[in-house]
Amino acid sequence: MSDFSSLGLSDWLIQQCKQMGISKPTQVQENCMPPILEGRDCMGCAKTGSGKTAAFVLPVLQKLSEDPYGIFCLVLTPTRELAYQIAEQFRVLGKPMGLRDCIIVGGMDMITQALELSKKPHVVVATPGRLADHIRSSDTFSIKKIQFLILDEADRLLEQGCTDFTKDLEVILAAVPVKRQTLLFSATLTDTLQELKGIAMNKPFFWESKSEVRTVEELDQRYILTPEKVKDAYLVHLIQKFQDEHDDWSIMIFTNTCKNCQILTMMMQKFNFPTISLHSMMKQKQRFANLAKFKSSVFKILIATDVASRGLDIPTVQVVINHNTPGLPKIYIHRVGRTARAGRHGVSITLVTQYDIHLVHSIEGQIQAKLKEYPVEEKEVLKILTQVNVARRECEIKLESTDFDEKKEINKRKQMILEGKDPDVEAKRKAELEKIRSEKKLFKKRIQETIQKKQHGMTNPQKLLVHC
Numbered sequence: 001m002s003d004f005s006s007l008g009l010s011d012w013l014i015q016q017c018k019q020m021g022i023s024k025p026t027q028v029q030e031n032c033m034p035p036i037l038e039g040r041d042c043m044g045c046a047k048t049g050s051g052k053t054a055a056f057v058l059p060v061l062q063k064l065s066e067d068p069y070g071i072f073c074l075v076l077t078p079t080r081e082l083a084y085q086i087a088e089q090f091r092v093l094g095k096p097m098g099l100r101d102c103i104i105v106g107g108m109d110m111i112t113q114a115l116e117l118s119k120k121p122h123v124v125v126a127t128p129g130r131l132a133d134h135i136r137s138s139d140t141f142s143i144k145k146i147q148f149l150i151l152d153e154a155d156r157l158l159e160q161g162c163t164d165f166t167k168d169l170e171v172i173l174a175a176v177p178v179k180r181q182t183l184l185f186s187a188t189l190t191d192t193l194q195e196l197k198g199i200a201m202n203k204p205f206f207w208e209s210k211s212e213v214r215t216v217e218e219l220d221q222r223y224i225l226t227p228e229k230v231k232d233a234y235l236v237h238l239i240q241k242f243q244d245e246h247d248d249w250s251i252m253i254f255t256n257t258c259k260n261c262q263i264l265t266m267m268m269q270k271f272n273f274p275t276i277s278l279h280s281m282m283k284q285k286q287r288f289a290n291l292a293k294f295k296s297s298v299f300k301i302l303i304a305t306d307v308a309s310r311g312l313d314i315p316t317v318q319v320v321i322n323h324n325t326p327g328l329p330k331i332y333i334h335r336v337g338r339t340a341r342a343g344r345h346g347v348s349i350t351l352v353t354q355y356d357i358h359l360v361h362s363i364e365g366q367i368q369a370k371l372k373e374y375p376v377e378e379k380e381v382l383k384i385l386t387q388v389n390v391a392r393r394e395c396e397i398k399l400e401s402t403d404f405d406e407k408k409e410i411n412k413r414k415q416m417i418l419e420g421k422d423p424d425v426e427a428k429r430k431a432e433l434e435k436i437r438s439e440k441k442l443f444k445k446r447i448q449e450t451i452q453k454k455q456h457g458m459t460n461p462q463k464l465l466v467h468c
């Protein structure tokens with residue numbers, strides 16, 4: 001394995017790495033840093049927790065120190081928390097050169113951000129939506145001369161998930177120079193390779209870690225098969241066990257919706273577990289505060305939606321629990337990648353219902369590894385089942401008495417307005433679609449019933465026609 005100096009990194013950066021406890025490059029750093037330093041575009045696909053951030057931060061800082069100006073580098077990332085984490089790496093590693101950075105994310109004051117942008121920071125780390133808003137509304141800053149455009153979690157930025165970044169990316173790509181170095185990183189690049197190559201036009205250097213298994217060796221991947229109604233009892237049992245058996249422990253629990261995240265958090269707090277939540281319906285300041293409390297181990301359990309599934313680097317996390325089986329293997333890869341980072345060991349436990357078995361098969365197919373069953377004493381779980389289910393119902397009732405659903409509706413309407421849609425027209429369209437869907441469902445059901453009856457000799461063709 002090479003060292004940082006043989007990769008072409010300057011002494012002052014090597015010293016900075018040492019201060020951070022980084023002495024030898026990881027594979028992705030060893031392979032991607034030389035082409036980046038040579039001026040090539042680069043696409044790096046390496047496992048979670050393998051040091052992809054430093055693989056782009058270090059060469060950018062080196063180039064910036066040779067010819068410092070602002071705005072030199074723009075980093076785009078899908079979540080606000082991740083933007084802060086990346087900016088922090090730039091700040092720590094770039095301290096000796098007096099690096100000036102600026103974070104541009106939603107949920108924070110736009111005027112303060114505009115002022116910071118106008119001061120020409122060396123590095124801007126942004127989420128696409130808010131940066132595109134600044135580009136549309138202000139001419140007090142320019143990203144026309146940037147040297148580096150970096151897309152961290154590049155595949156997420158390009159996919160059309162629940163947050164669709166494509167329109168904002170178009171605005172940003174039109175504002176950056178054609179002559180630039182483009183760097184794209186993620187643990188799951190391969191699905192969107194062609195689109196990504198379109199962004200890194202300059203014959204990109206592509207590097208992918210060779211191993212067949214797409215999750216890290218240090219991760220013990222488990223599952224528990226459970227009926228839907230017993231899931232929460234398993235969760236309480238698992239947490240109790242970790243609390244009893246470990247002194248120093250930290251758990252991330254992923255769930256599918258903001259509401260479920262909120263209810264589970266209330267439930268765990270009811271059981272006196274030190275729990276805190278992170279989801280997109282929370283105010284941004286609360287999100288940052290909760291994450292900070294979890295990082296500093298004031299709270300040992302973080303219950304989150306997929307807003308926290310990518311990139312977050314919290315070394316103390318030893319366990320990841322999937323309260324729902326992720327619908328896509330790549331979501332699974334990122335979620336479980338919040339533990340077993342940088343060579344540490346970790347465990348992931350996925351709660352699987354009978355309806356999710358096909359999802360587990362598709363996850364196993366993608367990661368090229370089998371999940372093993374996690375042994376649990378069912379008797380112990382059944383003992384607390386009623387108590388846990390009563391607690392859930394109480395929390396659901398409590399949440400219903402707040403304006404949580406109302407807030408959700410308002411957020412949805414705000415999002416539609418931002419996307420240029422009329423919320424009332426959309427609601428009407430949705431209701432009509434729903435009506436058509438349920439009519440179709442009923443129609444299908446009737447046909448099936450009629451066919452079944454016919455097969456049992458209980459009907460005749462006329463009856464079928466009458467039904468149709």
Ligand SMILES: Nc1ncnc2c1ncn2[C@@H]1O[C@H](COP(=O)(O)OP(=O)(O)OP(=O)(O)O)[C@@H](O)[C@H]1O
Pocket residue numbers: 021022023024025026029046047048049050051052053054186187310311312313337341342
């Ligand atoms: N060469 C190195 N040696 C030891 N630790 C390192 C090295 N490079 C980075 N690290 C540490 O490894 C941890 C994970 O790094 P990083 O967050 O960059 O992972 P990643 O590959 O971006 O993961 P993800 O795909 O989850 O975003 C960080 O705490 C970082 O400080």
